[in-house]
Amino acid sequence: MKRILIVFQKELIDNLRDRRTLLTAVLTPLMGPVLLAIILTLQVQMLTEDTERPLAIPIVGANYAPGLVQFLQQAGIKTLPAPRDPKEVVRSGAYEVVLVIPPDYPEQFRAGRPATVQLVVDKARQSARPEISRTENLLSAYARQITALRLLARGVDPGLINPVTIETEDVATAQGRAAFILGTMPYFIIFSVFLGGLYVAIDTTTGERERGSLEPLVINPVARWQLVAGKLLTTLLFTLVGAAETIVALALLLRLVPIERLGLELSLTLGNFLTMYLLIVPVALIASASQMVVATFTRSFKEAQNYVTPLILIPTLPGIFLGFITIKGELWQMLIPVFGQQILINQLIRGEVLSWSAVLPNALSTLAVGMALTWGAMRLFERAEIVAGR
Amino acid sequence: MLEVKDLQKRFKNIPAVSGVSFQAPNGLITGLLGPNGAGKTTTLRILYTVLKPDSGTALVDGYDVCTQTLAVQARLGVLPDSRGLYPRLTARENIRYYGRLHDLSGLALEHEIENLVKLLDMQEFIDRRTEGFSQGQRLKVALGRALVHRPQNILLDEPTNGLDVMSTRALRGLIGRLREEGKCVLFSSHVMQEVAALCDQIVIIAHGQVVAQGTPEALKAQTGQSNLEDAFVRVIGSEEGLEK
Numbered sequence: 117m118k119r120i121l122i123v124f125q126k127e128l129i130d131n132l133r134d135r136r137t138l139l140t141a142v143l144t145p146l147m148g149p150v151l152l153a154i155i156l157t158l159q160v161q162m163l164t165e166d167t168e169r170p171l172a173i174p175i176v177g178a179n180y181a182p183g184l185v186q187f188l189q190q191a192g193i194k195t196l197p198a199p200r201d202p203k204e205v206v207r208s209g210a211y212e213v214v215l216v217i218p219p220d221y222p223e224q225f226r227a228g229r230p231a232t233v234q235l236v237v238d239k240a241r242q243s244a245r246p247e248i249s250r251t252e253n254l255l256s257a258y259a260r261q262i263t264a265l266r267l268l269a270r271g272v273d274p275g276l277i278n279p280v281t282i283e284t285e286d287v288a289t290a291q292g293r294a295a296f297i298l299g300t301m302p303y304f305i306i307f308s309v310f311l312g313g314l315y316v317a318i319d320t321t322t323g324e325r326e327r328g329s330l331e332p333l334v335i336n337p338v339a340r341w342q343l344v345a346g347k348l349l350t351t352l353l354f355t356l357v358g359a360a361e362t363i364v365a366l367a368l369l370l371r372l373v374p375i376e377r378l379g380l381e382l383s384l385t386l387g388n389f390l391t392m393y394l395l396i397v398p399v400a401l402i403a404s405a406s407q408m409v410v411a412t413f414t415r416s417f418k419e420a421q422n423y424v425t426p427l428i429l430i431p432t433l434p435g436i437f438l439g440f441i442t443i444k445g446e447l448w449q450m451l452i453p454v455f456g457q458q459i460l461i462n463q464l465i466r467g468e469v470l471s472w473s474a475v476l477p478n479a480l481s482t483l484a485v486g487m488a489l490t491w492g493a494m495r496l497f498e499r500a501e502i503v504a505g506r
Numbered sequence: 507m508l509e510v511k512d513l514q515k516r517f518k519n520i521p522a523v524s525g526v527s528f529q530a531p532n533g534l535i536t537g538l539l540g541p542n543g544a545g546k547t548t549t550l551r552i553l554y555t556v557l558k559p560d561s562g563t564a565l566v567d568g569y570d571v572c573t574q575t576l577a578v579q580a581r582l583g584v585l586p587d588s589r590g591l592y593p594r595l596t597a598r599e600n601i602r603y604y605g606r607l608h609d610l611s612g613l614a615l616e617h618e619i620e621n622l623v624k625l626l627d628m629q630e631f632i633d634r635r636t637e638g639f640s641q642g643q644r645l646k647v648a649l650g651r652a653l654v655h656r657p658q659n660i661l662l663d664e665p666t667n668g669l670d671v672m673s674t675r676a677l678r679g680l681i682g683r684l685r686e687e688g689k690c691v692l693f694s695s696h697v698m699q700e701v702a703a704l705c706d707q708i709v710i711i712a713h714g715q716v717v718a719q720g721t722p723e724a725l726k727a728q729t730g731q732s733n734l735e736d737a738f739v740r741v742i743g744s745e746e747g748l749e750k
Contacts, residue, residue: 122606126595133594328590332648335554335586336607337579500557 123346148304149365177217212247302461312358313351317407351404401486453482513562537705538694583657593637608655642673662693
């Protein structure tokens with residue numbers, strides 16, 4: 117144990133003095149949260165602009181439909197006098213929407229026949245979409261109101277014409293996007309676990325061999341597995357610090373960005389974040405050990421980087437899919453390391469209570485795989501070619 | 507005290523060492539001499555436990571290099587073929603790390619490092635990071651960390667490679683001093699003159715086999731040559747390894 121600590125201590129000091137290692141370890145775990153913060157802030161701003169910008173609609177023939185105009189005004193629309201050429205003002209972008217009420221509107225309306233109104237819009241213009249749909253929605257609402265009144269006047273329950281009520285959750289809205297974005301949080305956490313110790317894992321194995329210091333090192337009276345253990349502990353420490361950084365940054369982010377403005381309720385407590393971290397600890401072992409295994413049998417620092425970088429992606433892929441589909445935490449899913457943790461973190465984010473029957477199998481299977489990888493790294497170090505080259 | 511008994515080692519069916527045997531007693535300097543690729547480094551690597559022989563054994567102070575690895579390692583001080591330092595650690599930290607791995611600590615360790623600093627004349631650079639050190643400085647640090655635990659047996663693989671005259675002289679002085687302390691010193695070289703200048707006994711290796719061994723006088727007598735150079739050429743059958 118003492119020798120393991122000597123190796124650990126040396127590798128820690130050595131790697132703390134390496135600017136590249138330090139920058140990777142300190143900065144990369146913050147990248148995800150910072151990216152999230154930027155995107156969410158932009159979403160909040162966009163949403164605020166959308167709803168708070170007063171909508172002004174020029175109306176042609178406003179005098180034909182005073183009821184409709186009044187309805188629109190009550191809904192917060194600023195009605196403007198008719199422009200000379202409705203199509204021209206829309207095409208030029210001066211106005212997003214022009215409402216045209218034809219002269220036969222009052223007659224049709226009074227007779228109870230469908231009365232046509234015309235919206236002049238430019239659907240090709242992306243920025244006009246919120247205004248257009250808002251106007252359309254208001255017109256439909258007005259139509260529904262009139263329908264209900266007419267049915268009531270004839271003694272019919274207005275509910276009859278609504279056999280099915282549709283509630284649409286539009287995921288294309290800023291709110292939906294924000295929820296989607298927050299759903300990527302587990303992904304960022306896992307990502308940082310696989311990044312924090314990356315350089316340390318490479319530096320202490322293939323890096324050490326490349327510098328020619330591995331051969332003299334193994335001549336010291338220290339068992340190879342103890343060397344591996346010391347190096348793995350260093351990698352593990354960097355990994356755990358990286359994960360802690362990401363989670364703290366995410367916690368701060370959710371405090372600072374007013375996500376409630378996006379209609380999101382995310383009441384994650386300090387305890388929730390702590391739970392997230394504890395869930396991740398076994399993953400840190402898998403990340404560190406697998407990186408050491410791969411880096412040990414590569415021949416150079418560069419080669420190790422080439423192999424270890426895709427290694428980050430494999431376990432994080434399910435996290436990306438989790439952003440699209442909701443998966444219930446079934447036992448077999450819990451037994452898959454990394455994937456299980458992502459499901460559990462998502463459950464935490466959704467405010468669900470985690471059950472031990474899910475957490476325990478997940479942690480145990482992850483630890484088992486981590487131990488197996490650790491054992492593999494130790495076995496690999498026993499091989500003569502690892503030290504002496506070929 | 508080193509005993510090498512009939513070592514055999516192949517790499518992908520190419521024999522590197524085929525039946526090397528010799529002894530290196532305490533208080534003597536033994537030179538392992540042979541042309542490049544003769545099997546010197548492979549023999550040393552087996553002795554310092556990095557390679558396992560296919561057959562045969564090697565003993566260090568009576569401990570088997572294959573089965574009693576840790577005991578062997580504790581009794582060895584090695585300057586191996588690759589002698590990389592940790593560039594982000596100072597020379598002192600490099601040596602201290604090895605000392606600690608040999609169970610030294612505290613004042614005893616610091617005292618030992620100070621001794622080495624004087625012995626190897628490292629005052630100027632001992633507290634600098636080793637990045638950018640000259641060959642001579644690197645060799646001194648590598649020697650320092652090999653000797654920090656006062657090993658009884660010292661293995662040096664081509665120690666003078668890439669050294670200037672001053673560093674070579676300093677190294678010779680050190681090797682002589684180790685002999686006076688009764689240590690067992692084994693060093694390999696492909697340069698005949700160097701071995702002749704230093705060694706009490708010489709083991710000549712060619713093509714993975716010991717072709718001659720003994721004191722310089724015995725070698726001359728054995729080959730019927732009047733100088734060592736001719737004796738060397740005679741036993742290896744070529745002029746490889748002679749400095750012109």
